[in-house]
Amino acid sequence: MLSAFGRAFRTPDLRRKLLFTLAIIxxxxxGAFIPSPGVSYQNVQQCLQNGQTTGGIYQLVNLFSGGALLQVSIFALGIMPYITSSIIVQLLRVVIPRFQQLYDEGASGQSKLTQYTRYLTIALGLLNATTLVSLARSGQLLPNCQLPIIPDTSIITTILIIITLTAGTGLIMWMGELVTEKGVGNGMSLLIFTSIAAGFPTSLGAIWKAQGPGTFFMVLVIGLLTVALVVFVEQSQRRIPVQYAKRMIGRRTVGGTSTYIPIKVNMAGVVPVIFASSMLYLPGLISQFNQPKPGESMAPWVEWINNNLTRGDHPIYMALYFAMIVFFTYFYVAITFNP
Structure with a gap:
């Protein structure tokens, strides 16, 4: 593997692509550590250092943003608006015949779908930025933090933060497309991996301190085995045999060869997992906007959501998560692959 990296850096074209990709990363x-204008960076860091975080509700979005969400940085929304808009546009091909026609037209039609995805990304980024700023202003983003995240809650400051977060989403989308075009490819996937991998040192350090070196190395081994199994399944394919008939051209017989059509075992990739996680994230978000006022009792449905759908280790949460992954896998493959 190290020799392969050495050969890649000795090739001028590959070296340029790798360096460009590393620069974008x-x-x-x-950008994940540059605070948005109007956000008190000191207060946020003090609350995060004291462990005053939200728990499980925002862990998904915070994971995909590389920890930028809870810091309310300029890249706080991360890549999630683009992922969501891409999934929505693909699902709309079933509902809107025009979208399916554009997809069947080839490169020209798919470029229009990409443009629609960009517009929807900005719209979702604006909606998510408004929600994030509302949670930060009301103190529900870090509910255990007594320090104000946004000291100045004026309309001008609020609009400025929303515009900054939305612009950050557009910039991330542009950087991902640049990596796809001029870098090593799969720009969005690389940015997602970068965001998730950025939390590995902190998590592994916490395991070393809390559980000791034995558990630490056990986690490393399990993680490496899991990655190997994921790569194995991702590269697995069902090979459908194809036999070409023989035919006569002049006095020669041509054809009669055998080949196969490779069909991936995991055609849906990670999309069903992301979509299921996003759907399970919505009930917790809705419950956050329906918290009782001081002196009032919590509504039964809000209490049920808080007890059952905001913890990843709850049996109801795990059962729903599993069922939704299976459903979205079947649904997504049925849309993207026509037997």
Whole structure:
């Protein structure tokens, strides 16, 4: 593997693509620590250092943003608006015949679908930015934190933060497309991996301190085995045999060869997992906007959501998560693959 990296850096074209990709990743990670205008960086860091976080409700979005969400940085929304808009546009091909026609037209039609995805990404980014700023202003983003995240709650400051977060989403989308076009490819997937991998050192350090070196190395081994199994399944394919008939051209016999059509075992990829996680994230978000006022009792449905759908280790949450992954896998493959 190291020799392969060495050969890649000795090839001028590959070296240029790798360095360009690393530069984009560096900018992406740098933006996760630049606070939005109007946000008190000191207060946020003090609350995060004291462990005053939200628990399980925002863990998904915070994971995909590389920890930028809870810091309310300029890249706080991360790549999630683009992922959601991409899934929505693909699902709309079933509902809107025009979208399916554009997909069947080839490169020209798919470029229009990409443009629609960009517009929807900005719209979702604006909606998510408004929600995030509302939670930060009301203190529900870090409910155990007594310090104000946004000291100045004026309309001008609020609008400025919303515009900054939305612009950050557009910039991330643009950087991902640049990596796809001029880098090593799969720009969005690389940015997702970068966001998730950015939390590995902190998590592994916490395991070392809390559980000791034995558990630490056990987690490393299990993680490496899991990655190997994921790669194995991802590269697995069902090969459908194809036999070409022989035919006569002049006095020669041509054809009669055998080949196969490779069909991936995991055609849906990670999309069903992301979509199921996003759907399970919505009930917790809705319950956050229906918290009781001081002196009032919590509504029964809000209490049920808080007890059952905001913890990843709850049996009801795990059962719903599993069922939704199976459903979205079947649904997504039925849309994207026509036997």
């Amino acid at each position: 560096t900018i992406f990670r740098l």
